[in-house]
Amino acid sequence: MSLLESGDHAMERILRDWKYVFFFVAPALILYSALLLVPIFWSMGYSLFDGFPISGFRFMGFGNYLRAWKDQDFLRSFWFSAKYALVVTPGQIGLGFLLSLLYFLVLKRASRLSVLIRTLVFFPVVLPTVAVAQMFVKLFEITPQYGLVNAILDVLGLDGWIRPFLGRGDTAFWVAASMNIWTAMGFYAVLLYSGLLDIPQELIESARLDGASGWNLVRLIITPLLRPLFITSTIFSLNGTLKVFDQILALTGGGPGKSTTPLTLYMYRTAFHYNQYGYGSTIAVILTIECLLVTGILSFFRQKTE
């Protein structure tokens, strides 16, 4: 028996002994539990109570869950989050995909222009959220002076279009969505571009020889090959958009009124401004279940594809 084989056997023996396994896994498991699992179960526990630290807590079973379905603010925030995710996720991935095609099919991989464009498009991903939000606030400003958007409309003589974009719920939604798409599309472009680079060049060439070009090449060859990556991107994106918080807080503060308040912001305010820790935790649990469901459904599709 060689030394290597005896080593393998020793390792196998060690890994079969749960005590050793526990020894190796314990530090990570304890840390993970302390930072993630305990707060989740703690929240679940809180969701069955009403009250806050000073006044004490009162057990109320599933009362908070029943309350949520009758709470107009909850339903409004739930709908906002859903609508936001439905607009932003296709926007992020769609534009990201178009950009990745631009990198892959139009720009030469190693050219300076390609590197420059990729860097510029990726740049917003690394910018601090608050800075981006403040930039958008300034872009869409109306008072005390016009921001860039209103100034352009003014110059073009489109006075009827000049408006307080962030001061009204309908337009504020689109500004928030555009900001998020603009910020994240560079990330998805890079992700999908890495997928495109994995497609064998011969496959593309042979498809071209068979007459596939342009739209057909993208539709019949590239898109099906990228399908697993599209599903992964969608899981990433939906989990980000359903849980959007800081961008909205910095851009509109959830207003005007509650018209741009996502579920996360409503949860935060319920727990920490209204002192309803129990109800706030309930919203957190519902949000977690929503994200798990979405991820579960998409993972099911991915497995089916594979």
Next chain:
Amino acid sequence: MTQKVLKLAGLCFLFVFLGALTFSALAREITIHYLTVQQENEGWPKIIKALTEEYAAQNPNIKWKYEYVPQLDLMQRVQLLAAADSLPLLFNYESGAPLFELIKANKVLELESTFKNLGIYEELNPGIVGVLKRLVNDTGLYALPLEMNIEGFWYNKKLFANHGLSEPQTWDELAEIAEKLHQAGIQPFAVSGIQKWPITRLINGYVIRKYGTDVMSRVIKGELKVNDAGFVEAARWIYEWGHKDYFGPGVNTLDYGPAQDLFLQGKAAIYYMGSWALRDFNNPEINKIGIENIGFFNVPLVPGGVGTLEEWNVNAGLTTSIAHAKFAENPEAIGNWMKYVFSHYGDRAMKELGLITGFRVKEMPEEVPVLTKMVLEKLATVKGGAFWFEALFDARTTSVAWDNAQLLAIGTMTPEEYLGELQKAIDEQKAK
């Protein structure tokens, strides 16, 4: 051997002795710990720190400790500290419903009896004491009036004179003035929609004139509903003024500073605000229209209303309270410190900051800014004080009043819808 034992015993004795000395010094040391939203070199902390240091010069066991907390985090921070019985001696907290929760949990020191025991009760302004007591259902005085504000409409005298306008006595006159200014291409009101409360202050102004200064107490007691006709009239004015663009475009995108700038740069003619704004009005860097161009009038009278022009919206800003548990640890020493600091607070704040407080000013400085003097004169005539709109609301009801006010001011929510949702929130608050 005996020598060794003796040496060891001596050393042990020395350690015990030194330890006891340190312990007794620590036990006598009293920390005046102030958790506040203001910076240490401004406002209330600046004055309290200076007075504490003066007092500490004679009483070296008194130590000063300052701790800043952003206003957004204040409520949560204080609640967590209160729950853990770790409140510092002095802390900012909102008077009204939030403070009442702490009072019920016996976390806050009652100040009326404490000040009376210390013989300094006469230092307090009885008017503002009355307001602070009413804010907590007349259970006592639990907040220090470290500042005292009067609210009303500030206006640009020059713009008024240019258009032949004078201070309105009635709400209809105010509306006429606004229309004339609007027609002349001048924005009538500077309002910060981002802050939200400047909108509800306008509704409040109308209803305190309509129903009297105790209007919101009656609402909370259930004697009056906010969808009553007088409230609908008030909300309709705001709705219509919003529709007519009297608050300018993008009212909901305007923060406190930019809204004030509109007024202080002569771009808007009228500005509803508290006298705390005097800090900026008295600053020529910020005030471009000049102190001499700023006038002030009370909320005008409304048709069929019971309110008078001697009644003002008076408040003590964000108040400071004293933790009951920390005071109880050493009532005599802290009491002496309080006696020194709060006997001098009114004079010192007026002299160093020109700050109007709820404490007696025994020696008025010779050079008081003209607007500060005017506010002091007005305060001397106050015959009744009203609360601000949300003073008795809990956090959720306040949020309904504030958030929806933004929609009311841009006309996407009708007065009836606004007040209907608010009444619903008030009913839920009362049902708790």
